[in-house]
Amino acid sequence: MASSPLSAGNSMSIMTADWRDFVALTKPRVMTLVVFTGLCGLLAAPGHVHPVLAFTAILCIALGAGAAAALNQWYEADIDAKMKRTANRPLPGGRMDRQTALHFGVGLSFFSVLLMGMATNWLAAAVLAVSILFYVFIYTIWLKPRTAQNIVIGGAAGAFPPVIGWAAVTGDISALPVALFMLIFFWTPPHFWALALFVKIDYAAAGIPMLPVVAGEVATRRQIWFYTAIMAVAAMAPVLLNLTGPIYGTVALLATALFAFFAFQVFRRRESDPASMGPEKRLFKYSILYLFLLFGAVVVDRWLMA
Template sequence: MTTLTFAHAHSQVHWPAHWRDFVALTKPRVMTLVVFTGLCGLLAAPGAIHPVLAFTAILSIALGAGAAAALNQWYEADIDARMKRTANRPLPAGRMDRQSALHFGVGLSFFSVLLLGMATNWFAAAVLAVSILFYVLVYTIWLKPRTPQNIVIGGAAGAFPPVIGWAAVTGDVSALPVALFMLIFFWTPPHFWALALFVRPDYAAAGIPMLPVVSGEVATRRQIWLYTAIMAVAALAPVLLNLTGLVYGTVALIGTAVFAVLAFQVYRNHELDPARMRPERRLFKYSILYLFILFGAIVADRWMLA
């Protein structure tokens, strides 16, 4: 391990580069949902794949997501230093230098794509490469600092894992993985804006044009309600298109109804103090559980129909 130097608050601090800091760069908590949706895409796909190759495919998706997260933190190190909830990340806290993070992110990106291509097929590897590039170049570098609609378009980056999992088995993409992509795509705005509402002071301090900062809380709550309605259609689309059966349909209907109730509570809330935004916190926490439940139901439904 090398000694890294980081200038913070006009002083030089020396820290050893610890392996835990490299793990932290991959955002392991965020990666959990990415890995799960990728696994569900793989398990729902028709055909068979050897368990070792299936494990390698999911590992590749995890490594690719970790690589994108590392590059995101490399690029946003200065921004993270200005935000309370991110100030203790390895780069703004001075536990690692930016060059190490850059090399780690780029190396992990190439390794994840090559590993997936050699273990399964190069189509799946190409989709993984596109997802990494989209998150880093389109969302992090282009959209996030420039437009309050950053999370709407940029949300596509997080929607790729089930498509990659499916493609790892089949070598192509059909209607169901596209439907799952659209579900995550339309789920992302209400999920992320619920978080953005109660961490708005952080984004304002960092100069990031998130919707609550630019348009205010009222407009953001209205947009959450609007995108929840669109997401509801996307959630029920697999049933309406006859791609899934009764198990998924029942779970999606009940789960989405709960989501809609929580989103309506956010819409009706007029609290401006982030510390007291209970409906927003409830919606954010439930939205994560919601996606776990729906994707689990997809797998159960497909296996029951097989």
């Protein structure tokens, strides 16, 4: 009997895997937003850091995010093989074995944390380590396969980058990075559940208890609307607490109003046809732009206030 792609030997994976597969393990598209929010946290922080050290800090955030993504794919290789949108990743595609992915992820994790500590400070390194461990152990291994609320708690993993960027400059954590953390934390459920609505067949096939699979579309749409309301409060918190100025306040108000409009369109729908998921896809795509807009506004505002 022929062996499956996931059980193929190391020698085969070494011969077939190339640099593009290692890059794919780091989920570079997802990493873009992680790096940007980390960079904004660094640029918004008071004080000065040498450009080389600043670059190193952002590189460490990127490497840490890539390491967590690689470990996620190592652990979920069998699950990825059952889902259409992930079946061609390096492991389920048979181009790399799980041991190689594990070694790559662990090595990248240690390197990113140690480099961050030596280049900036050990608080930033510690928060980076916590973010990697949280994503791998709390979200990937514990929450994701067990509860439909996985993305609510697990969303904290993606909220750490602005805190790391800020700590790399200041060596401490103050109110603004915490507010930015909370913004990403409450942004994650409506962002991710919008995606889950139009790929729920994949999650069902893989046995992952995402909210649309276990609670249905109506409940998911209701939760998207509920968390959008909480996210709106978190989005306005920096200006209400006088942590940012009118530029951020204006951008946050307008961008959040548009987010709420798209979320309401998703909320009021009851269709379940995957071919008619326009509002869900629109909310998902806009939610990414939304975070870019708000974090960019934070940096501009902080620079003008300085």
